[in-house]
Amino acid sequence: MNFINTMDDLFHMLDRCTEGVDWDTFYTKRDKPAPFLKYNKLPDKCVVDFIERHDIKKACEFGCGEGRNAIYLAQNNIDTEAYDLSEIAIENAKRNAREGKAEKAVFKAGNIFALDFMDKKFDLVIDSGIFHHLAPHRRLQYRDIVSNILAKEGHFILLCFAAGEDGADEVDDYEFYRSRQTGVAFTEERLKEFWGKKFDVVDLRKGENIVDDRTWESEYLYICVFRKVS
Numbered sequence: 001m002n003f004i005n006t007m008d009d010l011f012h013m014l015d016r017c018t019e020g021v022d023w024d025t026f027y028t029k030r031d032k033p034a035p036f037l038k039y040n041k042l043p044d045k046c047v048v049d050f051i052e053r054h055d056i057k058k059a060c061e062f063g064c065g066e067g068r069n070a071i072y073l074a075q076n077n078i079d080t081e082a083y084d085l086s087e088i089a090i091e092n093a094k095r096n097a098r099e100g101k102a103e104k105a106v107f108k109a110g111n112i113f114a115l116d117f118m119d120k121k122f123d124l125v126i127d128s129g130i131f132h133h134l135a136p137h138r139r140l141q142y143r144d145i146v147s148n149i150l151a152k153e154g155h156f157i158l159l160c161f162a163a164g165e166d167g168a169d170e171v172d173d174y175e176f177y178r179s180r181q182t183g184v185a186f187t188e189e190r191l192k193e194f195w196g197k198k199f200d201v202v203d204l205r206k207g208e209n210i211v212d213d214r215t216w217e218s219e220y221l222y223i224c225v226f227r228k229v230s
């Protein structure tokens, strides 16, 4: 029998009730029309643009998937740690990193809410597609994790589903639980309201449909660059 005696117990119960995409199956079957699978060797355009303008030494990526951003960072001489829930995605990322000679990328499988980052500090954290899959009860904790592991004035690049586009529907947090959503879309106002509590907004814009031989971006995402409030 399961009982709720601690806040951790409560969070675990809510996690169980909101289990969403089975990511190992997703990366094994590969039958979904997801652009990040199709372009799984190309980094996000906003990441490339950012790295070309900033001197980043240490970076961390959450929900790194098959490693396309982390590998790009490592190839640009940045010490990079990258985490993903899916062991299959991490195996593929390690293989892609070997092929791409990206030795500075360290990949680990794990749930970010169970990882111990101790006193690690990074100049840059990237989230390209994990925040919009998190259930509402985990979002505040997630914002704290991102803020805590960033060095003073460190940056956070977030790509997430834009309301009104094809990626996912914008639903309120009660509806998320009622209708068992696996992902939600955000408005610009909502992103500013939520992340603005701990971060300055450096840039926030809708993506465009762009693909070239180095990068890509998509109109179904908001692209945000936040800086930790000092």
Ligand SMILES: C[S@@+](CC[C@H](N)C(=O)[O-])C[C@H]1O[C@@H](n2cnc3c(N)ncnc32)[C@H](O)[C@@H]1O
Residues within 6 Å of the ligand: 023, 036, 037, 040, 062, 063, 064, 065, 066, 067, 068, 083, 084, 085, 086, 089, 110, 111, 112, 113, 127, 128, 129, 130, 133
């Ligand atoms: C939409 S995919 C994006 C993958 C990658 N960032 C990309 O763009 O190629 C979201 C990723 O987040 C990972 N993820 C979801 N929840 C997670 C969690 N709690 N901890 C770590 N990774 C998680 C999934 O396994 C999946 O690979």
